[in-house]
Amino acid sequence: PKTHRVMTLADHISHIITQDFARNQ
């Protein structure tokens, strides 16, 4: 069965920013 991850726009934005800075460390 398909599962879904629901998050707020703000959390989605924070997640991408954290990932970007972690990758460029």
Place this chain on the structure above:
Amino acid sequence: PCPVAPSSRSSQEVWESFSQCFTPAVKEVVEFAKSIPGFQTLSQHDQVMLLKSGTFQVLMVRFCSLFDPKERTVTFLNGQTYSLASLRALGMGSLLDAMFDFSEKLASLGLEQDEMALFMAVVLVSADRSGIVEVGAVEQLQENLIKALRSLITSRRPDDSTLFPKLLLRLPDLRTLNNQHSEKLLAFRID
């Protein structure tokens, strides 16, 4: 480019494709921030905090060019145009209404591309300070960017002293948009 669906797809699938749109847009804001003179002299922590609190607002400014306030339509980068009514099915009606109003006001100022970019830099460094450690450094950067924006605008329109204050009045609008809508839900399918 936003692959918002032809009518055959369920609103859930439409919502997922709409959610996917945000990821590249956010990454572009991060790259934009790094290009702002002085931004990378801030501590990494403060850079991340400013981005977390300001990115949604920068996106709102960037998305303005997609909105046609007169026709009440949104044209995505892939050329697909949608009426406000058809997008309401995504459940973002209140955000879309607010976006149309905001983009109408911003468009009426008639900013050039470089003025818009500098305004977005001011928007980012004017974001909420609650997580910021070195507030002084951020405030100095904000002051420098506001000064640059003011001189750019006044040099091009020496006899229009109202445009710059009108532009700064958009900052509280953006903060309201952020407080009202950044908690909107996105949905991602995990197969």
